[in-house]
Amino acid sequence: MRNTLTIAGREIRTYFTSPLAYVVIGVFLALSGYIFWSSLWRFSELCLQFGANPMYRQQLNVNDMVIRPMFGSMGFIFLMLIPLVTMRLLAEEKKNGTSELLFTCPVTSAEVVLGKYLGGAMLLVVMLGVTLSYPLLIMGSGSSPDLKQALVGYLGVLLMGLSFLGVGLLISSLTENQIVAAVGAFGALLMLWVLSWVADSATVTLATILDRVSLGLWERAGLGLGGATLGDLLNRVSLLEHFQDFRKGVLDSGHVIFYLSFTFFALFLTQRVVESRRWR
Amino acid sequence: MIEVSSITKLYGGRPAVRDVSFSVRKGEVLGFLGPNGAGKTTTMRILTGFVPPTSGSVQVGGLDILEQPIEVKRKIGYLPEHPPLYREMLVRPFLSFVAAIRGVPRRQIRARVDRAIERCGLTSVSGRLIGLLSKGYQQRVGLAQALLHDPEVLILDEPTVGLDPSQIREIRDLIKGFAGEHTVILSTHILAEVTMTCQRVMIINEGRIAAEDTLAGLAARGERTRRVALRLARPPAGVETDLRGIPGVLGVTRDGTDAGAYIVESDGAADPREAIAARAVQGGWGLLELRSLSLSLEEIFIRIVRGESA
Numbered sequence: 001m002r003n004t005l006t007i008a009g010r011e012i013r014t015y016f017t018s019p020l021a022y023v024v025i026g027v028f029l030a031l032s033g034y035i036f037w038s039s040l041w042r043f044s045e046l047c048l049q050f051g052a053n054p055m056y057r058q059q060l061n062v063n064d065m066v067i068r069p070m071f072g073s074m075g076f077i078f079l080m081l082i083p084l085v086t087m088r089l090l091a092e093e094k095k096n097g098t099s100e101l102l103f104t105c106p107v108t109s110a111e112v113v114l115g116k117y118l119g120g121a122m123l124l125v126v127m128l129g130v131t132l133s134y135p136l137l138i139m140g141s142g143s144s145p146d147l148k149q150a151l152v153g154y155l156g157v158l159l160m161g162l163s164f165l166g167v168g169l170l171i172s173s174l175t176e177n178q179i180v181a182a183v184g185a186f187g188a189l190l191m192l193w194v195l196s197w198v199a200d201s202a203t204v205t206l207a208t209i210l211d212r213v214s215l216g217l218w219e220r221a222g223l224g225l226g227g228a229t230l231g232d233l234l235n236r237v238s239l240l241e242h243f244q245d246f247r248k249g250v251l252d253s254g255h256v257i258f259y260l261s262f263t264f265f266a267l268f269l270t271q272r273v274v275e276s277r278r279w280r
Numbered sequence: 281m282i283e284v285s286s287i288t289k290l291y292g293g294r295p296a297v298r299d300v301s302f303s304v305r306k307g308e309v310l311g312f313l314g315p316n317g318a319g320k321t322t323t324m325r326i327l328t329g330f331v332p333p334t335s336g337s338v339q340v341g342g343l344d345i346l347e348q349p350i351e352v353k354r355k356i357g358y359l360p361e362h363p364p365l366y367r368e369m370l371v372r373p374f375l376s377f378v379a380a381i382r383g384v385p386r387r388q389i390r391a392r393v394d395r396a397i398e399r400c401g402l403t404s405v406s407g408r409l410i411g412l413l414s415k416g417y418q419q420r421v422g423l424a425q426a427l428l429h430d431p432e433v434l435i436l437d438e439p440t441v442g443l444d445p446s447q448i449r450e451i452r453d454l455i456k457g458f459a460g461e462h463t464v465i466l467s468t469h470i471l472a473e474v475t476m477t478c479q480r481v482m483i484i485n486e487g488r489i490a491a492e493d494t495l496a497g498l499a500a501r502g503e504r505t506r507r508v509a510l511r512l513a514r515p516p517a518g519v520e521t522d523l524r525g526i527p528g529v530l531g532v533t534r535d536g537t538d539a540g541a542y543i544v545e546s547d548g549a550a551d552p553r554e555a556i557a558a559r560a561v562q563g564g565w566g567l568l569e570l571r572s573l574s575l576s577l578e579e580i581f582i583r584i585v586r587g588e589s590a
Contacts, residue, residue: 002380006377007381010366014368017368096365096366098364100325100364101378101425103329103330104328104329104356104360105378105381105382106351106353106354106381106382278330279331
């Protein structure tokens with residue numbers, strides 16, 4: 001544990017002594033800030049126009065119109081920025097030969113992977129922490145957002161960001177080249193993100209696919225062709241789909257467990273990759 | 281202290297180290313000598329647990345490197361060929377970081393870092409960015425990094441590469457200072473370095489141990505034939521034939537372009553110097569110089585690497 005924290009601490013110091021952390025945080029704040037400000041502006045316009053009308057007043061909800069789109073955009077910005085956070089974590093270590101230092105020290109590869117991951121996670125927390133000022137701004141302006149919903153939204157963004165970090169770290173362990181690590185992580189994340197786009201039209205059931213693959217044996221064995229469709233499966237795996245409930249302010253432990261186990265699986269694979277590369 | 285039994289390492293089917301066995305006693309300084317690409321670095325990486333051997337085993341202080349890697353790594357200080365440095369860090373924080381992951385107790389870190397900085401002559405640069413240091417200073421930071429936890433075993437891969445002559449001397453003195461207390465294995469392709477720092481030498485070539493001996497033992501290998509340098513003021517015509525007549529002499533050759541300088545090669549068992557001197561005085565050749573030439577380590581090395589019997 002001490003080793004993990006030492007490695008994480010060095011990682012954080014490195015982020016903040018290089019321009020990388022400031023650029024990533026700055027870009028994130030500029031983009032999410034602009035999106036927040038523009039939706040807030042539109043909301044106040046609408047309030048001025050229709051606020052007097054009790055019929056419309058019901059529909060003017062600051063949570064639905066400002067906070068929810070803010071989380072959606074944060075998720076999308078993470079998709080593009082997190083590969084830049086993770087690209088150097090293990091790739092740079094290999095390129096500079098400092099992995100030879102780490103792996104001849106009395107630390108396990110799991111401690112190294114976890115330390116690197118925590119370093120990235122700290123940056124993520126700082127990035128999100130600054131945006132906590134957005135809901136506070138709304139409160140300061142006199143309107144009363146549902147804070148519980150906002151917190152659930154934050155939890156969702158954090159969990160999604162953490163799973164992105166896991167994927168990024170895994171890709172970074174596969175290469176020595178930081179650009180390759182960044183592009184690879186972006187591609188992998190985008191793929192996991194858009195998986196659910198075809199879900200609605202993928203109505204073929206999984207049982208049918210298995211039947212085809214097994215040349216009809218599946219049906220002959222009386223296992224049936226009904227049940228879940230391919231679209232259901234894609235929805236389950238998509239990193240985006242699990243985020244939707246958080247955005248609405250609904251806390252479902254199933255989604256929390258999905259993100260956590262997804263992250264754990266990515267870290268586990270990373271540790272296996274790091275370990276296996278030594279044996280070549 | 282270190283027990284290596286028949287380790288082999290294949291990189292994609294190509295052997296980098298083939299069936300290497302040796303042992304090092306506590307407090308000994310062992311030199312790895314070999315041409316580039318002979319397998320020195322791979323052997324050291326196996327000893328430090330950075331790469332596992334394809335077959336064979338390594339024990340350090342009675343512990344197996346594959347079975348108890350963490351305990352073994354605690355005993356070892358390692359300076360790789362390219363010093364592993366985080367270029368964006370300052371010298372002192374970097375050393376503190378390494379001390380922490382090398383398992384130095386938190387309270388002792390400061391004192392250990394101070395001591396390593398002092399020992400490696402880094403006091404003047406301790407607050408500077410590692411990436412901006414000269415190659416020599418970076419090498420010293422690499423060495424300081426290996427010493428921090430006061431390891432029982434020090435493994436140094438070409439520790440004096442990139443240093444200027446006075447720095448090389450300092451580092452060699454430092455290494456000599458470790459003998460007795462620490463067990464040191466260092467690799468080099470500079471022969472003088474071995475003569476100056478090591479008690480025992482291992483010559484590695486094409487992944488195998490070509491020779492393993494003490495310095496004196498290696499020098500003695502050259503003694504199977506003896507060579508004598510001879511310089512005469514007034515060499516008469518036919519002096520070479522004359523010299524060949526001396527019992528034990530195998531051959532006489534001119535030494536360079538100098539008139540009167542000869543190399544006399546003789547059987548290792550017989551010393552022809554006395555007879556040569558007597559003959560020279562008798563004939564009034566004007567004996568200026570008569571000295572025995574021992575094979576230099578360099579020549580022995582080249583002979584061994586080429587596979588000739590020394």
